Amino acid sequence: MTIPAPLARPARGTARKLHGLWEASPLTYLTLLVALVLSVAPIYWMVVVATRTNDVVANVPPPVLPGGHLGSNVNRLFDNQDAYFAKGLLNSFVVSSCVTVSTVFFASLAGFAFAKLRFRGRNALLLTIVATMMIPVQMGIIPLYMIMVKLGWQNHLQAVVVPFLVTGFGVFMMRQYAAQAVPDELVEAARVDGCTTFGVYWRVVLPALRPAAGVLGLFTFMQTWNDFMWPLAVLNPENPTVQLSINNLANGHFDDYTLMFAGTTIAVLPLLLVFVVFGRQIIGGIMEGAIKA
């Protein structure tokens, strides 16, 4: 595998085959370039339409560059009477932030307990958590709605926050990470120093869990931000999340493409920024098998 390229070149047959095994060929780059373009093009097209006027969709061939109407489209978006777009954005920030902070906190706390503390029933409880990960959430949406009616929570944001304060997936992910990232000696030492169990978590374990907690936080935020079905069921159109604002637009303005695309662009923008800044960490998180859809 360490044959230098100039030496390998004249040697045909086996040696060359071995050397070439893991090298990218021009065909590799071409394939990946096509995949890259296909992945990014719809997002780019969304931005292009959001910056133009409505006659854009009838243009043949379709325009390639952004136009100068982003400002006016965004103004129309926030002035729109049906979308409640500003409220949707604000609600989504509040809801996603609450769910993210809470999930990271409770999941790392429980993950620490499962990985580093001894207690009776530990394995059985962990197994239960893994089993709950297999249950599709939407299955229970009808009784969940009935609970919200009983509590008087329909149309209130707590209805889309409280059921998601901590997930089995988050607990399991933090447990896996804590098991290998937090040395037992560290926990012992902190105890000897007089820390309570929560003190050990707060001062020693949580800092050590930061990388995994970051990835869990990113993905929880993304998932909450993009959730659609449950908010649609339990919130009304006047108090929406940003995805419901998009849905509001699609109800009455489905042929006003620049308005709708301005809406989707603004709705995707926060996550796009997060993705640009933390792209590497997100890739790392997915590849460590840490992320579930």
Next chain:
Amino acid sequence: MTSVGTRPVRPAPRAGGTPRAGRGRALLARLDVKASPYAFVAPFFVVFLVFGGYPLVYTLWVSLHDWGLASGTRKWAGFGNYGYLFGDEQFWHALENTVGIFLLSTVPQMLLALLLANTLNRRMRAATVFRIGVVAPLITSMAAVAIVFGQLFDTDYGFVNWLLQSHIDWHTGRAWSWTAIAVMVDWRWTGYNALIFLASMQAIPKDLYEAAAIDGASRIRQFWQITVPLLRPTILFTLIISTIGGLQMFTEPVLFGSGTSNKMDGGATHQFQTLTMYMYDNAFGHDRYGYGAAIAWALFLLIIVFSLLNFLFVRRAGGTR
């Protein structure tokens, strides 16, 4: 770690208090050690029991009633809702749609993700750029995807018809609308699954391939006889996750139907109405919560059946080739 050295020194001052205070503190410390673990894992179980486990079981109870929230009806129906389900043509139609869209999206998606992962699994420049690029679709919401692709698949002005130089009515035809929705799903998830496969591929020892190459096995044969069999557990995991998600498909077809009077219909002839949409429409649209709950249970069964099929399929596929 240096604090380990202070072990004999540190606790000493604490022992210097009055004996009673010392005992009280020791008791508290024991309580802390005994009870803290349970307190730490309790939040998950509380949230899950109230908002996850209980609703799931309660769905069964609701499904045995004629249950309307707006009308206030709540009448025992036994298995009436399930009996109705078997004769309900629209249910079977939605079931066909769900399975059709699921197969149309999952089969190409898995193959494409495997190929993409295999292509990414080389020494190359700008590897991170390509990896980030192919998972970029993941950040978009399904609602946004459905709206953008709804326009791309427009009959008269859509980019897809322009590219194909065709005039396909992607929204009206049953097979065409399934295809359009499957394309949306695959666009969003293929790169993500490819990265999961890539992570597993990187764990395969390279000398396996070297040995195969010396024996004269072609790249394609190496892929099917080494890579794919060794990826079996990962493929199974990904398939099951895709099955759970795919059979519950909701957001994409709902917003793909923008412009029709009832978006839960999935088009004028229900050509792309999924089971979840039918459940949602019955419960929240028509105040038939009991029947909606019965559909939810049917869907749950369907997911279990398909997960088992995945299991059998993956075991068979990698077994004796």
